[in-house]
Amino acid sequence: MKPKITLKKIAKEFEVSISTVSKALKGSHEISVELKEKIQAFAKLYHYKPNSIAVRLQNQQTKVIGVVVPDIVHHFFSTVIRGIEEETNKRGYSVMICLSNESYEKEMMNIEMFTNGSVDGLIVSISKETQAKNDYSHFNDLLEDGFPLVMFDRVNDNFKCDKVIIDDVGGAFNATNHLLDIGCKNIALITTPRHVTVGSLRREGYEKAHLKRGMSINENSIIEINETEDLGEQISKLFISNPPDGIFAVNELYAVTAMNRAREKGFRIPDDISVIGFTDGPISQLSLPPLTTVVQHGFTMGKQVAELLLNRIESKEELEPQKIVISTNLKIRKSTKSI
Amino acid sequence: MKPKITLKKIAKEFEVSISTVSKALKGSHEISVELKEKIQAFAKLYHYKPNSIAVRLQNQQTKVIGVVVPDIVHHFFSTVIRGIEEETNKRGYSVMICLSNESYEKEMMNIEMFTNGSVDGLIVSISKETQAKNDYSHFNDLLEDGFPLVMFDRVNDNFKCDKVIIDDVGGAFNATNHLLDIGCKNIALITTPRHVTVGSLRREGYEKAHLKRGMSINENSIIEINETEDLGEQISKLFISNPPDGIFAVNELYAVTAMNRAREKGFRIPDDISVIGFTDGPISQLSLPPLTTVVQHGFTMGKQVAELLLNRIESKEELEPQKIVISTNLKIRKSTKSI
DNA sequence: CTGTTAGCGCTTTCAC
DNA sequence: GTGAAAGCGCTAACAG
Numbered sequence: 001m002k003p004k005i006t007l008k009k010i011a012k013e014f015e016v017s018i019s020t021v022s023k024a025l026k027g028s029h030e031i032s033v034e035l036k037e038k039i040q041a042f043a044k045l046y047h048y049k050p051n052s053i054a055v056r057l058q059n060q061q062t063k064v065i066g067v068v069v070p071d072i073v074h075h076f077f078s079t080v081i082r083g084i085e086e087e088t089n090k091r092g093y094s095v096m097i098c099l100s101n102e103s104y105e106k107e108m109m110n111i112e113m114f115t116n117g118s119v120d121g122l123i124v125s126i127s128k129e130t131q132a133k134n135d136y137s138h139f140n141d142l143l144e145d146g147f148p149l150v151m152f153d154r155v156n157d158n159f160k161c162d163k164v165i166i167d168d169v170g171g172a173f174n175a176t177n178h179l180l181d182i183g184c185k186n187i188a189l190i191t192t193p194r195h196v197t198v199g200s201l202r203r204e205g206y207e208k209a210h211l212k213r214g215m216s217i218n219e220n221s222i223i224e225i226n227e228t229e230d231l232g233e234q235i236s237k238l239f240i241s242n243p244p245d246g247i248f249a250v251n252e253l254y255a256v257t258a259m260n261r262a263r264e265k266g267f268r269i270p271d272d273i274s275v276i277g278f279t280d281g282p283i284s285q286l287s288l289p290p291l292t293t294v295v296q297h298g299f300t301m302g303k304q305v306a307e308l309l310l311n312r313i314e315s316k317e318e319l320e321p322q323k324i325v326i327s328t329n330l331k332i333r334k335s336t337k338s339i
Numbered sequence: 340m341k342p343k344i345t346l347k348k349i350a351k352e353f354e355v356s357i358s359t360v361s362k363a364l365k366g367s368h369e370i371s372v373e374l375k376e377k378i379q380a381f382a383k384l385y386h387y388k389p390n391s392i393a394v395r396l397q398n399q400q401t402k403v404i405g406v407v408v409p410d411i412v413h414h415f416f417s418t419v420i421r422g423i424e425e426e427t428n429k430r431g432y433s434v435m436i437c438l439s440n441e442s443y444e445k446e447m448m449n450i451e452m453f454t455n456g457s458v459d460g461l462i463v464s465i466s467k468e469t470q471a472k473n474d475y476s477h478f479n480d481l482l483e484d485g486f487p488l489v490m491f492d493r494v495n496d497n498f499k500c501d502k503v504i505i506d507d508v509g510g511a512f513n514a515t516n517h518l519l520d521i522g523c524k525n526i527a528l529i530t531t532p533r534h535v536t537v538g539s540l541r542r543e544g545y546e547k548a549h550l551k552r553g554m555s556i557n558e559n560s561i562i563e564i565n566e567t568e569d570l571g572e573q574i575s576k577l578f579i580s581n582p583p584d585g586i587f588a589v590n591e592l593y594a595v596t597a598m599n600r601a602r603e604k605g606f607r608i609p610d611d612i613s614v615i616g617f618t619d620g621p622i623s624q625l626s627l628p629p630l631t632t633v634v635q636h637g638f639t640m641g642k643q644v645a646e647l648l649l650n651r652i653e654s655k656e657e658l659e660p661q662k663i664v665i666s667t668n669l670k671i672r673k674s675t676k677s678i
Numbered sequence: 679c680t681g682t683t684a685g686c687g688c689t690t691t692c693a694c
Numbered sequence: 695g696t697g698a699a700a701g702c703g704c705t706a707a708c709a710g
Contacts, residue, residue, distance in 0.1 A: 073418055082412055263627075396702090
């Protein structure tokens with residue numbers, strides 16, 4: 001690669017000082033038109049661009065924000081990131097993304113790396129391993145230093161930092177309620193282990209909807225998916241005895257797998273079993289039948305997250321931490337009976 | 340946010356020089372044990388971290404690589420990015436991602452931004468708009484300066500830079516060939532407009548497979564999808580007169596939509612029509628029936644891309660541009676008849 | 679053992 | 695009109 005062209009080199013070329021070149025390139029009126037034109041032409045010819053690292057060192061800000069997410073091959077997260085990108089770009093920032101791969105170790109390293117001055121602020125969604133370990137010590141320094149931080153979706157309530165979450169309880173409540181409305185008597189819940197916060201929140205909504213109608217929860221209708229084992233087989237157990245007439249699954253994958261397994265067992269969707277998922281991804285629309293689902297508005301969420309962070313970064317005073325809840329809505333497709 | 344702690348401040352605190360502090364924190368044996376311990380304890384207490392911007396300015400490298408992709412809400416691209424992340428992290432680099440959103444303008448701005456010293460090298464997959472305009476002038480400066488650049492998937496053959504591509508022709512050939520093998524006589528192709536390189540390459544493979552058997556191509560069996568119009572309706576036209584007994588679609592979405600539409604028209608999959616898609620995403624496995632598809636190995640691709648780039652960055656000499664072709668394989672599921 | 683100095687590329691203030 | 699100098703935070707060669 002060719003050595004980069006710098007102000008210094010241009011200055012030497014024209015036998016003027018560095019500051020003259022700097023001013024000339026900025027079009028300053030202090031410099032003679034003639035010299036300005038010559039310098040600008042030369043700079044263009046050699047593709048001069050001010051070294052952003054030097055500029056950043058100068059004004060002590062990077063105009064970059066860091067994002068640490070568990071995964072990117074996941075429709076919800078990539079949608080949120082799109083929202084973050086859009087908003088940050090609009091306000092003159094760039095985005096640096098690191099993946100934790102659901103690993104505590106990688107999450108810690110990513111955060112460590114980001115907070116050495118690489119970025120002006122940080123957006124994090126916590127990894128599953130971190131949630132399982134319940135160890136958040138790697139955030140302590142950030143919090144003590146008042147480093148601009150926004151958490152989204154998978155958050156920890158004990159932190160005083162900005163948070164943006166989906167109304168998981170409400171979404172699950174609405175979904176379950178809808179199943180109840182269309183006449184389901186035995187609604188199964190397919191969810192994650194309890195330590196995954198979104199899973200337990202959605203379970204809460206599911207329970208609430210039952211409670212509100214004075215219905216009790218049948219623990220046998222709830223399956224917690226163990227991700228290390230085969231998904232289909234775990235779900236199949238639902239249909240062995242006392243099969244449900246409604247299923248609420250905490251994500252698309254579980255929902256569609258449940259539909260497919262149910263159909264294998266001879267159940268018709270939605271005639272015998274109505275199914276609702278969470279997260280409106282590509283699978284929902286293309287599944288057979290198209291899946292009724294709780295829409296999460298990831299893009300909106302991303303924009304909100306970015307807005308919160310940038311406001312904090314650019315604010316003079318210390319801001320009080322905020323918590324924003326993004327509400328969901330139920331997108332009714334063909335996997336649920338109509339009333 | 341609290342002001343960042345610097346060597347200078349620590350130096351003042353202990354009334355020693357900056358370099359003493361620097362050495363102490365590095366554990367240099369030049370410094371007395373006593374002083375080292377005091378300084379290190381102090382630094383830890385105040386969360387001192389060397390400012391990476393200053394370090395980067397110093398050694399003239401950022402240890403960051405930039406990635407410009409059209410989209411991230413797309414299983415293939417996010418898989419590739421995962422591969423890139425994995426490989427670069429392993430070698431001590433971080434990744435900065437920008438989205439072009441399939442826009443020429445944004446692509447140009449992203450590249451412009453990245454080449455101001457923010458990153459040591461660049462990975463790009465070209466946007467659709469750029470391909471349509473066929474204007475690649477925003478890469479000229481990079482190429483002239485010998486800036487480390489690797490293109491993947493959507494590449495331009497006229498550039499002399501490293502490239503990693505999928506064997507689109509071969510994959511499409513195999514897919515079409517398989518349909519022919521199982522007895523299909525009239526194979527429809529659902530593809531993109533010609534300017535999308537991967538689309539036209541896959542068409543080439545489709546044609547090749549026919550030619551090899553001395554079969555001619557029926558232009559009526561080929562539909563080019565116009566993305567601004569309704570997908571389902573465009574595909575439905577296939578089934579009006581002379582319906583196909585095989586379909587090869589250049590992506591998952593087209594394939595699954597075709598299956599769904601075909602079924603609506605009363606065709607059975609795979610008994611009446613066998614269908615093959617391209618890209619092995621989440622949809623393929625969950626569709627009904629599960630889709631036979633050309634597997635792209637995005638993760639492997641990402642690793643290769645990163646490897647190529649890092650080798651170039653770290654190499655002393657000028658390397659000759661390489662072109663790596665990642666071969667595909669056919670994953671046979673239930674959407675195609677068995678022989 | 680500790681300090682001085684120069685320099686990375688750039689901006690900005692102040693002299694000339 | 696042009697240039698000199700300081701400084702952003704850090705490293706490293708060299709001096710004491």
